[in-house]
Amino acid sequence: MTDNLGSIIRSQVKNKALFEQAKSYAYDYMDTIHDRPVFPSPGVLEKLSVFDEPLPGNMGDSEKILTLLHEYGSPATVAQTGNRYFGFVNGGVTPAAIAAKWLSDVWDQNAGLFVISPIAACLEAICEKWLVDLFELPEKTKAGFVSGTSAATLCGLAAARNFLLKQAGWDVHKKGVFNAPKIKIVLGEEAHSTVFKTLSLLGFGLDDLIRVRTDRQGRMIASELPVLDETTMVIAQAGNVHTGGFDPFHEICDKAHKARAWVHIDGAFGLWAKGSENKKHLTAGIEKADSWSVDAHKTLNAPYDCGVVLCRDEAALVSALQNTGAYIQYGKNRDGMLYTAEMSRRARSVELWATLKFFGRKGIENLIISL
Ligand SMILES: Cc1ncc(COP(=O)(O)O)c(C=O)c1O
Missing domain, CATH: 3.40.640.10 (Type I PLP-dependent aspartate aminotransferase-like (Major domain))
Incomplete structure (x- = not known):
């Protein structure tokens, strides 16, 4: 890891803004899941083309990466967690498990x-x-x-x-x-x-x-x-x-x-x-x-x-x-x-x-x- 990369990562870990941003997007997702279609609309799916770009040559901005995911990715999910999904034999998830998973994501074991x-x-x-x-x-x-x-x-x-x-x-x-x-x-x-x-x-x-x-x-x-x-x-x-x-x-x-x-x-x-x-x-x-x-x-x-x-x-x-x-x-x-x-x-x-x-x-x- 170069010094530059190391210092970017250290400062992101220290100031937590990125994680606060992720938390706020996650809450936004949870709060709106009941009001949106279970399957994304064709318009939303079309916008997934925003992800279609050559492998970036330079390092990206972590906050912009997360924003891109929330703006275009969150609406293109299937709303499995909102109690209205009955497709296949797929399950949803409980808050206890999501919270435990968030914590263990940070552990990265x-x-x-x-x-x-x-x-x-x-x-x-x-x-x-x-x-x-x-x-x-x-x-x-x-x-x-x-x-x-x-x-x-x-x-x-x-x-x-x-x-x-x-x-x-x-x-x-x-x-x-x-x-x-x-x-x-x-x-x-x-x-x-x-x-x-x-x-x-x-x-x-x-x-x-x-x-x-x-x-x-x-x-x-x-x-x-x-x-x-x-x-x-x-x-x-x-x-x-x-x-x-x-x-x-x-x-x-x-x-x-x-x-x-x-x-x-x-x-x-x-x-x-x-x-x-x-x-x-x-x-x-x-x-x-x-x-x-x-x-x-x-x-x-x-x-x-x-x-x-x-x-x-x-x-x-x-x-x-x-x-x-x-x-x-x-x-x-x-x-x-x-x-x-x-x-x-x-x-x-x-x-x-x-x-x-x-x-x-x-x-x-x-x-x-x-x-
Ligand atoms: C009876 C049965 N076996 C196996 C599978 C495959 O399970 P998984 O998708 O977890 O690999 C399924 C998935 O629906 C199933 O219903």
């Missing part, structure tokens, strides 16, 4: 290792414990905090693939996936599109898949499951994005485990049904699976991006996502990168923790009942 961020590691451990408790999963289930369910499913299915191939005497780390023994992949006709993307990233093609017929709610018909064996990965769904349907987990998991197969559940928005006394019957049997993916940025209304992979077999998850280097110091405390595909990650556990602490069991119950 890397959640990769305990030695880089003890607070991120501590809050990951707490969130892991709370989520395992809320979803009533096996006690030793480990959680990885990732960007969303797509990433969570990638981690869960990577653990599944390597575990099943190990059972078949094949070490993916040494031998890769080409020429590996065949893995049988079983999933419902209505599996989410991100599952197919994930499978493709993991080296599986559409021709490798056995698609089980589904009923009118998009639930797998358990009696139509093929013969499962110790090379099988079954991918079930807690919450079909079109119908809200939940697969019959007891039947699927019982059959799979008799055969030493692995079951992953994509529970992007639906796993949260476990947090409601009158909806939890939908999730009956999820605790028998081996891995799960879920989004806190959906039903729970945590800020983006906040997904979680959960896996009952810590060794399988860690070994699939392993990363070593002479300078990487794992310790006896939680090192978050062991459970995710990324090394550096922002400390999203801060907002997740704040969201869970704000809602508590009662708030989560209310959220789900009101869906």
